[in-house]
Amino acid sequence: xxxxxxxxxxxxxxxxxxxxxxxxxxxxxxxxxxxxxxxxxxxxxxxxxxxxxxxxxxxxxxxxxxxxxxxxxxxxxxxxxxxxxxxxxxxxxxxxxxxx
Amino acid sequence: xxxxxxxxxxxxxxxxxxxxxxxxxxxxxxxxxxxxxxxxxxxxxxxxxxxxxxxxxxxxxxxxxxxxxxxxxxxxxxxxxxxxxxxxxxxxxxxxxxxxxxxxxxxxxxxxxxxxxxxxxxxxxxxxxxxxxxxxxxxxxxxxxxxx
Numbered sequence: 001x002x003x004x005x006x007x008x009x010x011x012x013x014x015x016x017x018x019x020x021x022x023x024x025x026x027x028x029x030x031x032x033x034x035x036x037x038x039x040x041x042x043x044x045x046x047x048x049x050x051x052x053x054x055x056x057x058x059x060x061x062x063x064x065x066x067x068x069x070x071x072x073x074x075x076x077x078x079x080x081x082x083x084x085x086x087x088x089x090x091x092x093x094x095x096x097x098x099x100x
Numbered sequence: 101x102x103x104x105x106x107x108x109x110x111x112x113x114x115x116x117x118x119x120x121x122x123x124x125x126x127x128x129x130x131x132x133x134x135x136x137x138x139x140x141x142x143x144x145x146x147x148x149x150x151x152x153x154x155x156x157x158x159x160x161x162x163x164x165x166x167x168x169x170x171x172x173x174x175x176x177x178x179x180x181x182x183x184x185x186x187x188x189x190x191x192x193x194x195x196x197x198x199x200x201x202x203x204x205x206x207x208x209x210x211x212x213x214x215x216x217x218x219x220x221x222x223x224x225x226x227x228x229x230x231x232x233x234x235x236x237x238x239x240x241x242x243x244x245x246x247x248x
Contacts, residue, residue, distance in 0.1 A: 011147035015162045015214065016187075018207035022215035039207065060187070061147060076188045080151050081222030 001034045004095050007048055008075070009059040013041035016060040020075045024058065027088050033095065056094055101243040104129060105174040106236040112176075115184045115196075116141055119161050122174040122201040131172040132203050139163040140201070150184035150194040155224045156231065157194040159184040162202035171210060173217070173247075174201040175239055177231055197231050216247045 006024055010017035021037035028035045040048055042061050049057060049068040057068060058075040071094045077087035105125050112118045123137035140163045150159045181195035200221065204210060220226055226246055233239045 012143065012162075012164055014165060014207045015160075015202060015204050018204075018211050019214045019218040022211040023218065025211075026215065079187070079218060079221065080153055082152075082154055084222075 001032055002099065004028065004033045004035050004056075005054045006035060006037045007045065007054040007057045007070075008037050008039050009042055009045045009057060009061060009063060010039070011041070011061040013039050013044065016079060020058050020060060020078045023078050024091065028092070028095075031092060055098055056091070058091070101240045101247075102129065102131075102172065103236050103240040105131075105172060106239045107175070108177045108233065108236055108239070109179045110176045111179045112182060113180070115144060115159070115161075115182055118159075118176055118178065118182055118199050119144065119201065122176045122199065125174050126172055126201070126203055131168070131170050133167050133169060136163065136167040136203070139167045144184075148185035148187055148190050150186045150196055151188075151221060152186065152194055153222050153224055153227065156198070156227050157181075157184070157196045158221055158227060159194075159196045159199045160202055160221060161199065162204060165205050165207070168203045168205045170203070171205040171213075172203040173243070174203075175199070175230065175243065176201070177233070177239070198227055213247060220246045 008017040008021040017039035025035045046066045056070050057072040060075050077083040119140050126132045140161050143163045144161050149161050176199040183193040184196045186192040186194050
């Protein structure tokens with residue numbers, strides 16, 4: 001199993017980021033990845049992203065502008081179901097590109 | 101699912117009224133602290149929670165765990181659609197028919213529940229069942245089945 005570390009960002013760093021994190025853990029496990037997640041608020045995201053601990057960011061609340069240095073993917077599809085497969089495909093593609 | 105936290109034919113006309121109505125059900129049974137309702141109202145202003153699922157719209161107001169005593173969900177089926185601003189595009193207003201007010205205590209421990217809830221919010225068929233239910237008990241049953 002390959003390991004992936006995801007920073008999940010939402011408005012208060014609790015509810016929807018945990019929902020997205022749960023979904024990613026479940027779906028990526030099926031693809032052979034062990035996912036660890038950290039939930040955060042948009043205001044904490046930049047510092048956390050720069051810590052070097054994460055492979056990518058998913059967000060359900062707009063990120064404050066800045067140089068995050070890692071890919072950031074909009075996760076609204078996880079909440080509405082509209083475009084969820086595309087979202088998961090994008091996350092997977094991003095992770096696979098990193099492994100190369 | 102606590103059936104006392106379900107309200108059908110709710111005739112509130114604003115998002116704030118819906119939150120106060122459902123929040124007071126939670127407060128009455130001590131699921132949440134005194135500060136909860138104001139905290140949810142405040143959060144909804146800056147970070148709205150309306151979601152367009154395609155065929156219908158829901159809202160999932162919530163706030164920080166510090167305002168919560170015990171985890172709970174309150175469900176409100178609205179008599180007439182009420183405008184909630186969209187989480188994805190806060191400038192947009194959505195006609196919401198069902199509101200799920202969430203009291204989350206420990207998101208880490210509740211990940212499984214939250215994931216199931218998320219699957220519920222975007223399941224149009226189940227939402228329609230909840231929208232058209234004529235008894236609070238039937239909604240409790242639907243919810244229990246969906247999130248247990």
